Amino acid sequence: MEGEVLRDEDRPCSPVADLQDGAACGAGARPDIERVVILNDVSIARGGATDLALLSAKMIRMRGIPVVYLSGGETDHGELAGCGVDLVAMGEAHILDRGLGAAVSGIHNRSVATFVADWIRANDTPATVYHVHGWSKILSPTLFRVLSVVSRRLVVHAHDFFLACPNGAYHDYQAGKVCERKPLGLSCMRTHCDKRSYAQKLWRSARSLSLASSLPRHGSHRILMLHEGMQPFLERAGYPGSALHTVRNPVRPFTSQRVRxxxxxxxxxxxxxxxxxxxxxxxxxxxxxxxxxxxxxxxxxxxxxxxxxxxxxxxxxxxxxxxxxxxxxxxxxxxxxxxxxxxxxxxxxxxxxxxxxxxxxxxxxxxxxxxxxxxxxxxxxxxxxxxxxxxxxxxxxxxxxxxxxxxxxARAGRIAQTPEAWCEALLGHYRDVLATTAADGLRP
The missing domain is CATH 3.40.50.2000 (Glycogen Phosphorylase B;)
Structure with a gap:
């Protein structure tokens, strides 16, 4: 398939056709992945994790693999549907728009938990893979408790350090320094490191404690890091190295012509x-x-x-x-x-x-x-x-x-990868978790 040019009528998802190397992502898929379910706070691109969640949905669907995108927020006005992706929007509000209820729903979003649990009961199959991108703005840590029934087929993307650090950055915003403390340790809990207030730090810590309970550090899920350098930070929070895998982000250059x-x-x-x-x-x-x-x-x-x-x-x-x-x-x-x-x-x-x-x-x-x-x-x-x-x-x-x-x-050092290589890496991890599940003879 390498080097073959797909005709427009062969492309189920034209919005990503302009991505570098993206056209090759239309190649036929192996039948071992029955469906990919992507879970993310929102479905409208605002940068960061959401951009990557959307890109993965489109590129995987272009390979002929069914994709369901479970969005905690609003609909995307048809963008994903136009790519053949099944968007299921829960219609929940962003944490900053919830008023007094945010303190509770930001830790335990009951509506999301019920929605996702019902979806899994009605639709799950042994060859369905679940991939979580952003969860801290709407979905909440409770999402992972619901996903525990499919934990052996669960991939979690660490786009930042919220899986480990209460403020998500391993950064003491008050001191202006990188934080060396153990997350949720006594020194961590005593330190006001938050952007806003110590009260906010305590709330974030409560959320992190809920996450640790909902997503056990030594669980059977797989965590994808953006860079190998994230590993020591995640291990400091208790995640085992065996669960951590690096997938460098996909990059499209600003320009195809060299900047002089x-x-x-x-x-x-x-x-x-x-x-x-x-x-x-x-x-x-x-x-x-x-x-x-x-x-x-x-x-x-x-x-x-x-x-x-x-x-x-x-x-x-x-x-x-x-x-x-x-x-x-x-x-x-x-x-x-x-x-x-x-x-x-x-x-x-x-x-x-x-x-x-x-x-x-x-x-x-x-x-x-x-x-x-x-x-x-x-x-x-x-x-x-x-x-x-x-x-x-x-x-x-x-x-x-x-x-x-x-x-x-010339991309010396390969600090990032093309969308095509990134797509291949994701699918490789999905196949790995399915193979491991099959080898162990266990459905979840």
Whole structure:
């Protein structure tokens, strides 16, 4: 099938036809997977876990495998149905829209539990695989208690650290440091590390305790990580290494043409304008070096930052095609994250476009970037290190920058994978859990 071009009439799901290598995902499927059930808080793309949940639903369905998408929230207005995916929307409200009831339903959403339990009783088969993506905004930890009856066929995606850490980031937001504490240990419980308040920390801890009860650390489910570097964090919370498997995210570059980074001088930042993303340090360094800074994104710090750094260009959030223009004028992307960022999709998108990257060593991709020679990393706990890294990069010759850009564009280091390879990896894990279940002679 490799290299064969599918005709439009052969494609049951045209919305993903423009994905890199996505066309090949229409190949015939082995009959061992009878159905894939994807569970996620919502079904309308808003970035992160939901984008990947939707992409997996479409690509798996393109392989001829029936897909059911159980959404805690609203309908998607027909997008998934147009791909042949059976969308079942529960119609539940986002946790931030539930008012006083959120304190209870965020830990135990009774309606979701009843709905999913009824669906499983009516529809489950021995060759049905269940894959959970996002659960913290609507579905709640109780979802996993319901799924315990199919735990041997359950795959859980760790898009962040909410499976382990109460605040989901292993980050002390009050101290501005990566957290080294054991989740739910005495030191953890005593520490106010939350973005908002200690009361919120205690509520999040209660939710984590409920999760630990509903999703036993040594259960028979399988957990997929975005990066190998997530494993120590998850093991610290009690998950065994044998349950943890890495599936790097799929990436589509900003542009199919190499960014001529060597011809540019500006530094680019793409992300939310919040303290933990390191945006303030980035702009301060750009000012000190008298280098142009381009900021793509929005957030609560924007107004203050625009006043403090009038020479920087703030664009707000942009459509993907408009980000291309910003990337094409940059010498490097800067990702100065202050927390243990599991993947950093924008890093891979920029790198695959030929744009070198400068990133904090708190990002799990930092070591990969260094090893591949496609950018520079710096100590995230050193306030002056970012400025030094940007100065060092600016001092590189055009020839050195071009060589780095060419390595990045050639995908040296393979920091991410194509949608096709990602789709194959997911299906491989689904087949593994079914094979294990069959070998043990057990249905769940």
């Amino acid at each position: 980074a060597e011809a540019n001088t500006a530094f680019l930042f793409v992300g939310r304008l919040v303290p933990e993303k390191g945006i303030e340090a980035f702009l301060a360094a750009a000012d000190a070096l008298n280098h142009a800074a381009i900021v793509v994104g929005d957030g609560p710090l924007r107004e203050t930052l625009e006043q403090r750094h009038p020479s920087a260009k703030f664009t707000g959030w942009l459509a993907r095609e408009d980000i291309v223009a910003m990337a094409a004028s940059a010498r490097a992307l800067v990702m100065p994250t202050q927390y243990a960022e599991p993947f950093g999709l924008v890093t891979a998108e920029a790198s695959f476009s030929g744009l070198p990257v400068i990133l904090s060593d708190r990002a799990l991709l930092a070591a990969d970037v260094d090893a591949a020679g496609i950018g520079l990393s710096y100590p995230g706990d050193d306030p002056s290190a970012l400025e030094e890294a940007m100065a060092g990069f600016a001092a590189m010759s055009d020839a050195e920058t071009k060589a780095m850009s060419l390595r990045a564009f």
